[in-house]
Amino acid sequence: MARTITYQQAINEALDQEMGNDPSVILMGEDIVGGSGADGEMDAWGGPLGITKGLYPKYGDRVMDTPITESAFIGAAVGAAASGLRPVAELMFSDFMGVCFDQIYNQAAKFRYMFGGKAETPVVIRTMYGAGIRAAAQHSQSPYSIFTHVPGLKVVVPSNPYDAKGLLIQAIRDNDPVICFEHKSLYQTEGEVPEELYTLPFGEANVVREGGDVTIIALGLMVHRSLEAAETLAADGIECEVIDPRTTSPLDDETILESVESTGRVVIVDEASPRCSMATDISALIARDAFGSLEAPIQMVTPPHTPVPFAGSLEDLYVPDATKIETAVRQVAGYSR
Amino acid sequence: MRDPEIHRLTMPKWGLTMTAGMVVKWLVDEGGEVAAGDELVEVETEKIASAVEAATAGVLHRRVADEGDTVPVGGLLGVIAGPDIAPEQIDLIVEEFAETFVPGEEAVTTGGPSTQRVQVGDRSIRYLALGEGGPPAVLLHGFGGDLNNWLFNSDALSTGRTVYALDLPGHGESSRDVGDGSIDTLAGAVTGFMDALAISPAHIAGHSLGGAIALQIALSEPARVASLSLIASAGLGPEIDAGFIEGFVAAERRRALRDELQKLFADPALVTRRLVDDVLKFKRIDGVADALRKTATGFVSGGAQSHYLRDRLGEITVPTQIIWGEMDGIIPASHAAGLPDSIETTLLPGAGHMPMMEAASEVNLLLAGFMERAAVTP
Amino acid sequence: MPLDREELLHAYRVMKTIRVFEERVHDEFATGEIEGFVHLYAGEEASAAGVMANLTRDDRIASTHRGHGHCIAKGVDVRGMMAEIYGRTTGVCHGKGGSMHIADLDEGMMGANGIVGGGPPLICGAALAAKVKGTRNVGVAFVGDGASNQGTTFESLNLATVWNLPAVFVAENNGYAEATSSRYSVGADSIADRAAGFGMPSVSVDGHDFFAVYEAAGEAISRARDGGGPSFVECRVNRYFGHFEGDAQTYRGPNEVEDLRANRDCIDLFRVAVTTSGDIAQADLDGIDSDVDTLIDSAVDEARSAPRPGANDLLTDVYVSY
Structure with a gap:
């Protein structure tokens, strides 16, 4: 278990190993090879950030560049999944979901139910999300709650390399459509990852840090910001339990509620817009099922209800940081009726 | 050993990945007599909880770490010595330890045991x-x-x-x-x-x-x-x-x-x-x-x-x-x-x-x- | 390849089944017993029958909101379809899909589709699966003149060419997208001409003529099977009923449908063709008519008496596992 690799390498390795393991796994996406039809090298990019680099040389035509037509290729991935393959489609930025939403929302998500249980659609859509790299309003959003809202979809938001590999392999083997949200600022983070193939079940939260005073629930990059805040707070005697749900659909209600029952105080940290979000959803869950345990109002640390701004000075104000989380925790910890 | 009469009770390293442990509960009061092998303090790591035992007989003169404290591997938990040692001497030992102890040093210098x-x-x-x-x-x-x-x-x-x-x-x-x-x-x-x-x-x-x-x-x-x-x-x-x-x-x-x-x-x-x-x-x-x-x-x-x-x-x-x-x-x-x-x-x-x-x-x-x-x- | 006697009789049975099925649904819908939306295919039977006469069970099709005809022609169980339209547990989708979502993947039918233009991307996927698996199967996407304007259709035509997929796009141009004429909504003289812009051969045929459809689709499907890539077939057809049941069709010209029924009915044309040229007698076809009437009668009776899904069915089949 000593081997340390990056989140990006973990994703590449999951794809590589599962393609080696299962010939029905194919990859498609914009520039995931790079160089198709051109006069220079193939595998020139391996995706805009090089996540799929090296897979085309190894697996050839099972790794396919697509035209920049998200409806067609996401729909093709869905159709191929309903026809016996296990496609993994890369949607470069999750913001581009707007272009192909129908194929996910009305087709993939609903086949099984509409068709009376007779369809299986084991498609995976990997997509990059999150703010922090000055990519502005159309390349920085965190729209996982939109997909969590849709029955029939599963939604995965890994926060570290170990989870990224195990959840992606599970997603590929899973017989339902799965959307994997990869935070663009996490690709270079490192962690211990087994060399072998392994899966992580969906709907099992990770208690990243144990603590008895305040429960922090956070996803993706926000897990790291929350841990940072928790360390500072621990120095002042406030022990935070940090819970990473890892998947938003299914959601591990039980772990969240169990923690809230022991702390009575909750801060939810969410990088997505504040309305109709995972933060509000989890708040509602806690308010309904753990009301009796609450000793303070639930706090949510989210961006403001604005698009993601471009200028660094604005974006830094927009994204929740450790200081904001710390403030919220202190407020919750110090609250008394 | 700087003084065979004095035993510095330190945080043990249990397993390859342990870097620190939390003191859950002291099992012996300050001034209590202990025998070799007696359980002195319950320690919890992120993997497992266990008790730290006395390596030598003596009196537990000082509980340096409080319950709830997280102490790095090798950090001082307490001091055991013969019954007649002066409290000032214990103070000195604790002070000296605090000045010279570098958390994680052991692991860094030796690389620690590896598989x-x-x-x-x-x-x-x-x-x-x-x-x-x-x-x-x-x-x-x-x-x-x-x-x-x-x-x-x-x-x-x-x-x-x-x-x-x-x-x-x-x-x-x-x-x-x-x-x-x-x-x-x-x-x-x-x-x-x-x-x-x-x-x-x-x-x-x-x-x-x-x-x-x-x-x-x-x-x-x-x-x-x-x-x-x-x-x-x-x-x-x-x-x-x-x-x-x-x-x-x-x-x-x-x-x-x-x-x-x-x-x-x-x-x-x-x-x-x-x-x-x-x-x-x-x-x-x-x-x-x-x-x-x-x-x-x-x-x-x-x-x-x-x-x-x-x-x-x-x-x-x-x-x-x-x-x-x-x-x-x-x-x-x-x-x-x-x-x-x-x-x-x-x-x-x-x-x-x-x-x-x-x-x-x-x-x-x-x-x-x-x-x-x-x-x-x- | 010319069709033999059995194949011709099968084609007739398909068309007649679609016609009687749709007319019966029209009548039963009027009684109020059928819930929701239904979009009837009557009038366009030769298109479904002509295309599907070239397909095997393992070939795949994606249909439209007007999907009953495609389902029947592809081999989906007629009784199960009727029960589905009645919203019963015995329906092919256990009453959870209804008219607009009838699907049977075992029969290669990937679903009627409530989204105009929803099917072409899916068929690119089915065709890709056939190509990756090396099966020689094909995927056929049915669209209407309405969906021929959708971006998803254009994108799929492009992708099918780029990936050289064994896919065929059949545009059933019935002249109306809901209540708007294709003369207004289609910004081209011919829907078939659009295919050239995506580097794909296309043909436009009289969709009332079963044999014209059969031959044009056959050529396209053979090309796809042989690795020659995608093709586009426009079938010019007419629908007898409204966009959906309850549509008074006041946008249509006076006597438009009556004229079509009297002079351009695809089943009448087929009867004449096969009884004048071959060894098929009127009596052979009359026998099929009577079989079909019996089938549809019993399908309706069975559907009516079948149980409706209940609370236990509401929560099932959202996920394979959750």
Whole structure:
């Protein structure tokens, strides 16, 4: 278990190993090879950030560049999944979901139910999300709650390399459509990852840090910001339990509620817009099922209800940081009726 | 030792990855007399909780760490000394320690112990080797375990001898191939491991399934075995909690696995979230479930142990001891009764199926003492 | 390849089954017993029958909201379809899909589709699966003149060419997208001409003529099977009923439908063709008519008496596992 690799390498390795393991796994996406039809090298990019680099040389035509037509290729991935393959489609930025939403929302998500249980659609859509790299309003959003809202979809938001590999392999083997949200600022983070193939079940939260005073629930990059805040707070005697749900659909209600029952105080940290979000959803869950345990109002640390701004000075104000989380925790910890 | 009269009680390093521990509870008041081996303070790491014992007799003059404090490995927990030491001298010791102690220094300068691999036939076997001298000791973990099951023991046993703790085939980070999963096959893998590292003869200590494997080796190849220590061993009777084996293999999620792991310990609180997570990480690796299932069928079938050698204990020629937790809920401690007189038997009150973790200091004394005596016995 | 007697009789049975099925649904819908939306295919039967006469069970099609005809022609169980339209547990989708979502993947039918233009991307996927698996199967996407304007259709035509997929796009141009004429909504003289912009051969045929459809689709499907890539077939057809049941069709010209029924009915044309040229007698076809009437009668009776899904069915089949 000593081997340390990056989140990006973990994703590449999951794809590589599962393609080696299962010939029905194919990859498609914009520039995931790079160089198709051109006069220079193939595998020139391996995706805009090089996540799929090296897979085309190894697996050839099972790794396919697509035209920049998200409806067609996401729909093709869905159709191929309903026809016996296990496609993994890369949607470069999750913001581009707007272009192909129908194929996910009305087709993939609903086949099984509409068709009376007779369809299986084991498609995976990997997509990059999150703010922090000055990519502005159309390349920085965190729209996982939109997909969590849709029955029939599963939604995965890994926060570290170990989870990224195990959840992606599970997603590929899973017989339902799965959307994997990869935070663009996490690709270079490192962690211990087994060399072998392994899966992580969906709907099992990770208690990243144990603590008895305040429960922090956070996803993706926000897990790291929350841990940072928790360390500072621990120095002042406030022990935070940090819970990473890892998947938003299914959601591990039980772990969240169990923690809230022991702390009575909750801060939810969410990088997505504040309305109709995972933060509000989890708040509602806690308010309904753990009301009796609450000793303070639930706090949510989210961006403001604005698009993601471009200028660094604005974006830094927009994204929740450790200081904001710390403030919220202190407020919750110090609250008394 | 700067002063043989003064003992600085420090945070131990349990296992390869421990960097700090939290003081849960002091078990001895300041000014209390302690004997060597007395449990002084309960410490919890992210993986496991255990007690730190006194290495020497004396008076616990100072509890430096408070309950709730997280102390780095090697950090000062308390000071034990003779009864007549002046309080000012204790102050000095504490001050001096605080000035000179650098957390993590030990790990940085020595690199810490790390595991190695050896090829045994088609299998790659991971192991940890500590200490120098012989005859060496080989530690065999139980079903579903790995070399970390010996985290409280391997270091303590490595004074004056090399200790090898290995991952059995299908377990830990060794190859997943368990062949037919039988005890014979696993025993063959262990003797292959000993051949590959030229370890022979060795003191073999086996826990649970590892005990049955050790027993098999002692019966079939006694020349390899300097002494045999069987801890809560399989292979000594038909009874076993087969539901545990089944549940352990089947558990895919934290809660289900936690419920199973708690059966291993007399005190279920010893099963921390991190311990459960680590076992889950192992179980989720491709091929592990199959290997475990196969291994289980190698020694348990129809709700009982299928491979037991109790009737052949009389044939064993090497010095043998048996250690059992009285509260063992997996394999009953009654299997330790009615054995040939030549076998030294110790029942540990308050321990469950994992005495080497739950009663680490007693088990360490028993193992080290027995190995020492066996080494000088012709 | 000319069709033999059995194949011709099968084609007639398909068309007649679609016609009687749709007319019966029209009548039953009027009684109020059928819930929701239904979009009837009557009038366009030769298109479904002509295309599907070239397909095997393992070939795949994606249909439209006007999907009953495609389902029947592809081999979906007629009784199960009727029960589905009635919202019963015995329906092919256990009453959870309804008219607009009838699917049977075992029969290669990937679903009627409530989204105009929803099917072409899916068929690219089915065709890709056939190509990756090397099966020689094809995927056929049916669209209407309405969906011929959708971006998803354009994108799919492009992708099918780029990946050289064994796909065929059949545009059933019935002249109306809901209540808007294709003369207004289609910004081209011919829907078939659009295919050239995506580097794909196309043909436009009289969709009332079963044989014209059969031959044009056959050529396209053979090309796809042989690795020659995608093709586009426009079938110019007419629908007899409204966009959906309840549509008074006041946007249509006076006597438009009556004229079509009297002079351009695809089943009448087929009857004349096969009874004048071959060894098929009127009586053979009359026998099929009577079989079909019996089938549809019993399908309706069975559907009516079948149980409706209840609370236990509400929560099932959202996921394979969750």
